[in-house]
Structures are given as structure tokens and as C-alpha cells.
Amino acid sequence: MRYPTLILLCVKQDMSVRGVCANEHIRDKLEIVKTPSKYTLLALILVLIALSACTLPDGIGEGVDPMVVTQTYQVLDAIAEATVQAIQSQEAQATVQASIPSPTFTPGPPTLTPTPTHTSTPTVPTIKVSLDTNCRSGPGKVYDMIGALLVGETTEILARGSVPNYWVVDNPDYPGHECWLWGKYATVSGDTRHLPIRSAAPTPTLAPGSIRGYVYIDGNHNGQRGDPVDGHISGANLFLKEGACPGTTTFASTSSSSVDGSYRFKNVPAGKYCLWRDLIQQTLDPDFHSINLDPGEELTEVNFRYLP
Numbered sequence: 001m002r003y004p005t006l007i008l009l010c011v012k013q014d015m016s017v018r019g020v021c022a023n024e025h026i027r028d029k030l031e032i033v034k035t036p037s038k039y040t041l042l043a044l045i046l047v048l049i050a051l052s053a054c055t056l057p058d059g060i061g062e063g064v065d066p067m068v069v070t071q072t073y074q075v076l077d078a079i080a081e082a083t084v085q086a087i088q089s090q091e092a093q094a095t096v097q098a099s100i101p102s103p104t105f106t107p108g109p110p111t112l113t114p115t116p117t118h119t120s121t122p123t124v125p126t127i128k129v130s131l132d133t134n135c136r137s138g139p140g141k142v143y144d145m146i147g148a149l150l151v152g153e154t155t156e157i158l159a160r161g162s163v164p165n166y167w168v169v170d171n172p173d174y175p176g177h178e179c180w181l182w183g184k185y186a187t188v189s190g191d192t193r194h195l196p197i198r199s200a201a202p203t204p205t206l207a208p209g210s211i212r213g214y215v216y217i218d219g220n221h222n223g224q225r226g227d228p229v230d231g232h233i234s235g236a237n238l239f240l241k242e243g244a245c246p247g248t249t250t251f252a253s254t255s256s257s258s259v260d261g262s263y264r265f266k267n268v269p270a271g272k273y274c275l276w277r278d279l280i281q282q283t284l285d286p287d288f289h290s291i292n293l294d295p296g297e298e299l300t301e302v303n304f305r306y307l308p
Contacts, residue, residue, distance in 0.1 A: 129186050158178060234261055236256045284305065
């Protein structure tokens with residue numbers, strides 16, 4: 001009995017012909033052929049089916065086992081259908097992959113380097129005056145005078161004083177040292193808001209001062225004491241009163257008892273005073289002197305004269 005030669009085209013991992021090959025009538029007739037491409041595989045399968053149709057007898061009474069024939073057709077049909085489905089699946093997958101656009105790189109905006117911000121340095125505040133002003137160790141005449149700011153000079157402001165209208169400045173006479181400047185005649189330049197506020201030192205113990213002068217005869221009426229024609233007056237009564245003239249309470253009294261007509265008030269605290277002559281006695285010029293005495297100050301030539 002002759003059996004048709006079956007050419008089974010098997011693709012690894014796609015299908016198995018183990019069921020067919022297990023048939024003992026056709027197992028020895030199988031030949032495994034590797035196909036170079038999916039289209040060649042399909043063509044060979046179709047040829048295989050056609051040849052099988054031509055080779056197998058029309059009837060099953062010619063010695064061919066009907067079961068073998070049926071299994072052969074079933075195997076061929078299954079192979080052909082699986083092959084077609086595999087080809088269609090590969091084509092569909094290729095189409096989907098082709099339709100997916102390849103990612104394109106879109107350059108982002110350029111990275112900008114930040115421009116450094118420059119913080120302006122505050123202008124150094126300075127001060128000048130329209131009238132020569134003393135610079136002291138604290139705010140007021142009770143403090144020692146340690147310098148002066150003159151008209152046309154400018155100095156740096158170091159701090160704001162805790163006392164209104166006072167500035168702590170670089171001492172114009174001793175650079176690098178501080179002093180307190182009264183702001184009445186001052187003009188400030190620059191921003192002073194960032195400056196610290198400086199507290200004043202404790203009020204110093206004030207040294208007493210003194211007032212002295214002469215009572216004399218102005219022989220030539222020139223207002224100058226000591227000319228040959230001038231004379232001296234002894235025994236003139238003088239009164240020193242506290243406060244601005246005309247004064248209030250009498251602080252002290254004295255008389256120009258010396259031969260040369262001189263007088264002196266000692267140990268006088270700093271402050272305002274009014275020095276009067278005795279109006280009952282002979283006419284002296286002037287009637288009084290207005291005095292502003294600083295701590296430890298010694299005033300001289302506070303004179304009274306008689307005009308003959």
C-alpha cells in the first residue's frame with residue numbers, strides 16, 4: 001500500500017505536528033522544511049494541500065484507512081489556517097508599529113543664567129554747619145568740649161544721639177574719636193535711618209568756675225583799662241544773681257576792696273547769671289553784665305568803669 005508523502009512546514013514555537021507524527025502510518029514519511037519567509041510558507045502550504053488532494057484516492061475503499069485520511073486533512077487545514085493567522089497577526093503588528101510616531105526631541109527653552117543683583121551700599125551720612133559749633137563729650141554744655149566743627153568742614157555721622165537734635169560724629173579735631181554735635185546749625189546729608197542710637201554718658205560732676213574783673217576810672221573814655229590816665233575804684237559793691245538778667249536770687253555779693261579795684265567770685269557753678277553793680281553808689285557803666293558760665297570756666301575782664 002502507498003501513502004502520500006506529506007510535506008509539513010513547521011515553524012518553531014508557532015505550532016506542533018506531534019499529533020500527526022504520532023500516527024504510525026505517516027510518521028516515517030514526514031519531512032521538515034524551513035521556510036525562508038512568511039509568504040513562501042503560505043505558498044508551500046497551499047501547494048501541499050493541492051497535492052494532497054490530488055494524491056489521495058477519491059474513495060476510501062481502496063485500502064486507505066479513512067481515519068488516516070481524515071486526520072491528514074485536518075492537520076493540513078489546521079496548519080494552513082494557523083499560518084494565515086500568524087501572517088495576518090505579524091502584518092497587523094507591523095502596521096501598528098509603523099503608525100506609532102517615533103518620539104521627536106523638542107529642545108526646551110535655553111537655560112538663562114540669572115544676572116546677579118547688586119545691592120547698593122548706603123551713602124555714608126555726613127554733617128556740616130552754618131555756624132562754628134563745639135563738639136563735646138556729651139549732649140550739652142555740662143560735658144567737656146573736645147573739638148569743634150567749623151564752617152566749611154564736613155565730618156561723618158556715626159550715630160544718632162539719644163537726646164533730640166544731637167549727633168554723634170567723627171571728631172573733626174581728633175579723627176577716629178567720637179564727639180557730640182548740636183544740630184541747630186547743622187545740615188545733614190545722606191540716609192541716617194540705619195544709624196544706631198547712642199546713649200549719653202552720665203552727666204559729669206561739674207567743676208565750678210569763677211568770675212573776675214575790675215572797677216576802674218576810664219580817664220580817656222576809650223573803654224580800655226590800664227591807660228596812664230585811668231584810675232581804680234575800691235569798695236564798690238557788686239551782686240551776682242542767678243538766672244538770666246535781671247536775675248532772681250542773689251548768689252553772692254562782693255566788693256572791689258583791693259587797691260587796684262579788682263574783684264572775684266569763686267566756686268561758681270555753671271549756669272546763667274546776672275552781675276549787678278550797686279545802683280546807690282556812683283554811676284558805673286554798664287549797670288549789669290549778662291553771664292553764661294560753663295563748667296570750670298574762668299571769666300576775666302568782666303569790668304565796670306566810671307566815666308568822669
